Amino acid sequence: ETGVTQTPRHLVMGMTNKKSLKCEQHLGHNAMYWYKQSAKKPLELMFVYSLEERVENNSVPSRFSPECPNSSHLFLHLHTLQPEDSALYLCASSPHGPLQLQYEQFFGPGTRLTVL
Amino acid sequence: RKEVEQDPGPFNVPEGATVAFNCTYSNSASQSFFWYRQDCRKEPKLLMSVYSSGNEDGRFTAQLNRASQYISLLIRDSKLSDSATYLCVVNTGRRALTFGSGTRLQVQP
Numbered sequence: 001e002t003g004v005t006q007t008p009r010h011l012v013m014g015m016t017n018k019k020s021l022k023c024e025q026h027l028g029h030n031a032m033y034w035y036k037q038s039a040k041k042p043l044e045l046m047f048v049y050s051l052e053e054r055v056e057n058n059s060v061p062s063r064f065s066p067e068c069p070n071s072s073h074l075f076l077h078l079h080t081l082q083p084e085d086s087a088l089y090l091c092a093s094s095p096h097g098p099l100q101l102q103y104e105q106f107f108g109p110g111t112r113l114t115v116l
Numbered sequence: 117r118k119e120v121e122q123d124p125g126p127f128n129v130p131e132g133a134t135v136a137f138n139c140t141y142s143n144s145a146s147q148s149f150f151w152y153r154q155d156c157r158k159e160p161k162l163l164m165s166v167y168s169s170g171n172e173d174g175r176f177t178a179q180l181n182r183a184s185q186y187i188s189l190l191i192r193d194s195k196l197s198d199s200a201t202y203l204c205v206v207n208t209g210r211r212a213l214t215f216g217s218g219t220r221l222q223v224q225p
Contacts, residue, residue, distance in 0.1 A: 040124070042203075
């Protein structure tokens with residue numbers, strides 16, 4: 001496998017459920033990111049991990065909980081979500097740490113989440 | 117004011133047309149700039165970086181105007197396959213990139 005993969009691709013959950021999104025990058029990158037993309041809104045950065053250390057938490061509600069067990073894997077644990085959390089959740093990685101000025105982010109295909 | 121602002125469009129142009137998008141950014145300390153492309157229901161992908169001197173990649177030309185704080189993307193000889201949303205992306209010196217909402221382009225036969 002190459003690139004950035006995400007599972008599941010689609011997820012429907014109730015407000016009382018607990019679920020996890022998984023992201024895996026096969027590029028040997030050092031930084032990984034979670035973004036939320038809602039309809040007609042810009043991508044919203046949620047979390048940044050650099051070398052497995054969380055370096056940014058962009059005022060995300062505690063019902064979203066990230067985990068980065070190693071530099072290739074990133075999880076987003078979800079619990080007691082709200083309907084307004086329905087969105088496309090994108091994972092990305094970049095070769096160097098996020099403080100590099102010129103760097104490309106490689107995105108996974110996303111998980112389309114619907115909260116009922 | 118939004119950090120990165122784009123006209124959402126859509127821009128509807130015929131095949132072969134030249135089309136240009138602008139994007140403005142609010143943080144004068146912004147240090148690097150990019151255009152990403154996002155196809156419908158797909159992930160964003162880097163189209164090109166934008167350099168101070170301007171740069172060209174085939175039919176695509178990107179320009180940066182630091183004094184006026186805007187970047188532009190020019191597409192010549194539009195193809196049907198150019199139909200997508202074009203995202204203006206800025207590195208403001210924070211720990212990640214800041215994305216605009218995107219400009220939708222629809223190239224028509």
